[in-house]
Amino acid sequence: xxxxxxxxxxxxxxxxxxxxxxxxxxxxxxxxxxxxxxxxxxxxxxxxxxxxxxxxxxxxxxxxxxxxxxxxxxxxxxxxxxxxxxxxxxxxxxxxxxxxxxxxxxxxxxxxxxxxxxxxxxxxxxxxxxxxxxxxxxxxxxxxxxxxxxxxxxxxxx
Amino acid sequence: xxxxxxxxxxxxxxxxxxxxxxxxxxxxxxxxxxxxxxxxxxxxxxxxxxxxxxxxxxxxxxxxxxxxxxxxxxxxxxxxxxxxxxxxxxxxxxxxxxxxxxxxxxxxxxxxxxxxxxxxxxxxxxxxxxxxxxxxxxxxxxxxxxxxxxxxxxxxxxxxxxxxxxxxxxxxxxxxxxxxxxxxxxxxxxxxxxxxxxxxxxxxxxxxxxxxxxxxxxxxxxxxxxxxxxxxxxxxxxxxxxxxxxxxxxxxxxxxxxxxxxxxxxxxxxxxxxxxx
Numbered sequence: 001x002x003x004x005x006x007x008x009x010x011x012x013x014x015x016x017x018x019x020x021x022x023x024x025x026x027x028x029x030x031x032x033x034x035x036x037x038x039x040x041x042x043x044x045x046x047x048x049x050x051x052x053x054x055x056x057x058x059x060x061x062x063x064x065x066x067x068x069x070x071x072x073x074x075x076x077x078x079x080x081x082x083x084x085x086x087x088x089x090x091x092x093x094x095x096x097x098x099x100x101x102x103x104x105x106x107x108x109x110x111x112x113x114x115x116x117x118x119x120x121x122x123x124x125x126x127x128x129x130x131x132x133x134x135x136x137x138x139x140x141x142x143x144x145x146x147x148x149x150x151x152x153x154x155x156x157x158x
Numbered sequence: 159x160x161x162x163x164x165x166x167x168x169x170x171x172x173x174x175x176x177x178x179x180x181x182x183x184x185x186x187x188x189x190x191x192x193x194x195x196x197x198x199x200x201x202x203x204x205x206x207x208x209x210x211x212x213x214x215x216x217x218x219x220x221x222x223x224x225x226x227x228x229x230x231x232x233x234x235x236x237x238x239x240x241x242x243x244x245x246x247x248x249x250x251x252x253x254x255x256x257x258x259x260x261x262x263x264x265x266x267x268x269x270x271x272x273x274x275x276x277x278x279x280x281x282x283x284x285x286x287x288x289x290x291x292x293x294x295x296x297x298x299x300x301x302x303x304x305x306x307x308x309x310x311x312x313x314x315x316x317x318x319x320x321x322x323x324x325x326x327x328x329x330x331x332x333x334x335x336x337x338x339x340x341x342x343x344x345x346x347x348x349x350x351x352x353x354x355x356x357x358x359x360x361x362x363x364x365x366x367x368x369x370x371x372x373x374x375x376x377x378x379x380x381x382x383x384x385x386x387x388x389x390x391x392x393x394x395x396x397x398x399x400x401x402x403x404x405x406x407x408x409x410x411x412x413x414x415x416x417x418x419x420x421x422x423x424x425x426x427x428x429x430x431x432x433x434x435x
Contacts, residue, residue: 059292060292081415115278117279118319
């Protein structure tokens, strides 16, 4: 009897903790400003000549449907000579975020296909690229310092 | 009497003889003068006739040309003399075809993205086959995408991606064929061939396949294509330092791609070298 009570108490506390942590997390992520975060990450990381792609033009690179995106930001290398890229998106729900995740994987494949013959020296950036997922946020990082960029990103997505 | 008469007639004969000689001399003189004048006139007339003949033959050929609506053959000069820069609006109906260098022109917002028909890694080998532009028919090639637009000017910059590995003769053939296709598709558009930019000295030293001497040689063949196809040619001198290399301040760290300042200079050059209407 004594043991049963202890199990129930533990289970109860676990559920309470999970509910609170979930709520806290959700509240925190919903506060993230995608544009501002991208801007700050770019400013604090070593990217070569990056430009902020207009929302209307992002589709050209990611083939995403606007209905799957609540907020989005894309930085690419302006000169066209490097695959460096930072993509952050926020979707309304998990299902839409999953679709965006697939769009990112496709984008990565296209970049690999493009740079394999064109600039083989830059391929290491794609091999070390990172696709991150925080709730309904998707993040794609292509950089020679991708680990450093991930650390920078984690400051926002705790 | 008779003798007197004879004497008188002798005097008369003598006087007459003098006058006859003077008269004959005068006639001879007049004849000579007349002959000289006649010869002179005849020579002038022949020259005049020849001159009129030349003119009339030109005008007749011109008349024939005009009556047949054939263009009068005038040697075409593909280079353009610098003039005051045109307004940005000049470029609203201009489309830019190319590789990553041209991609940069749109990325840096020098030219509107919708006027950029370019893709990273595009080269003369893939220009006819690689589908790079979204269109009402989905993803299509550069050439096909122009079918959905109404370009009045078409700028082409191709070759940077092939210079290191493609034989020059193949590139020239491909380029010529591409120009032919564009001209067939848009016969009224002004076509500009842009020279490919140089690379930095560091780049050419580290990779001889990109030597600027090789790039210059290729650009000269582009000038020949421009002459042959009667399209305009824009050189890349604005991007060169005193040694003919890409200005270091304009270059990205790979020594080949360019920063915004380079595109601004290039656009300024384009604005000052347009066909005058």
